[in-house]
Amino acid sequence: MTVRASPRRLGWRLYELIAMHLGIASLAFLCLLWHPFATVLSGVLPKRWGQPLGRWVISWGLKAYLGLLGTLCACRFDLSALDALRPQGPLLIVANHPTLLDAVLIASRLPNVVCVMKASLTDHLLLGAAVRLAGYVRNEVPLTMILESTQVLSQGGQVLIFPEGTRTRHFPINACLPVMGLMAQRCGVPIQTLLIEFSSPYLGKEWPFWRPPSLPLHFNIRLGRRFDPPFDAVAFTPVLQAYFEESLFSGNGSDTCPKASGQHPLH
Numbered sequence: 001m002t003v004r005a006s007p008r009r010l011g012w013r014l015y016e017l018i019a020m021h022l023g024i025a026s027l028a029f030l031c032l033l034w035h036p037f038a039t040v041l042s043g044v045l046p047k048r049w050g051q052p053l054g055r056w057v058i059s060w061g062l063k064a065y066l067g068l069l070g071t072l073c074a075c076r077f078d079l080s081a082l083d084a085l086r087p088q089g090p091l092l093i094v095a096n097h098p099t100l101l102d103a104v105l106i107a108s109r110l111p112n113v114v115c116v117m118k119a120s121l122t123d124h125l126l127l128g129a130a131v132r133l134a135g136y137v138r139n140e141v142p143l144t145m146i147l148e149s150t151q152v153l154s155q156g157g158q159v160l161i162f163p164e165g166t167r168t169r170h171f172p173i174n175a176c177l178p179v180m181g182l183m184a185q186r187c188g189v190p191i192q193t194l195l196i197e198f199s200s201p202y203l204g205k206e207w208p209f210w211r212p213p214s215l216p217l218h219f220n221i222r223l224g225r226r227f228d229p230p231f232d233a234v235a236f237t238p239v240l241q242a243y244f245e246e247s248l249f250s251g252n253g254s255d256t257c258p259k260a261s262g263q264h265p266l267h
Contacts, residue, residue, distance in 0.1 A: 197219070
């Protein structure tokens with residue numbers, strides 16, 4: 001006997017499909033809206049003015065975007081723990097990377113964060129002008145990436161890097177790249193870990209882009225352990241790897257910041 005889906009269930013699946021396209025279209029619209037201004041400003045403003053402006057606009061725009069997802073697309077975000085990092089000055093922020101939304105979530109709450117991102121994204125038609133104005137760092141040449149990140153930190157900025165190098169394929173976290181230890185040692189600032197948790201693997205590495213999510217979506221970011229700059233760059237990478245594996249499996253991992261306590265994993 002064939003079991004047919006109820007009209008209510010079919011209606012909800014239709015809503016999930018509409019919400020997916022609305023979310024994608026809204027982000028594309030915001031990028032298009034800012035693109036001509038970012039292109040012009042990157043050519044006329046000196047970096048000391050253009051980069052803070054570019055970062056602030058990205059943060060403000062992404063906060064508005066997440067507000068739209070929360071209102072119209074049944075998405076729920078618990079990002080309040082990030083607010084404690086905003087006034088803390090230079091930090092190397094290191095997070096796991098389960099979905100395409102991870103940098104969006106973090107940058108929406110940290111207006112002075114600079115993302116280390118794929119070179120292809122800095123050249124992207126929609127994203128390129130905005131991220132170049134903001135001074136985001138390309139990850140294609142390790143030495144250049146380290147030097148540019150060090151410069152950002154020396155100017156009071158915060159640098160976000162995903163040590164897996166790509167979205168997580170083998171949960172809870174892929175192997176962390178060895179360059180992470182070298183970067184942490186060279187930058188010489190504290191390493192703040194973030195633990196990103198989610199209710200659905202939507203926009204993860206194995207999720208087809210055309211497939212709608214199962215709503216509602218829940219995302220949570222906890223502050224994890226803060227490490228001192230390592231003396232031994234080679235030895236630091238397995239320490240970081242073990243910390244992420246243990247914390248993401250157990251749902252623990254809070255260490256130095258009170259706002260990280262009392263929050264629980266969603267998966």
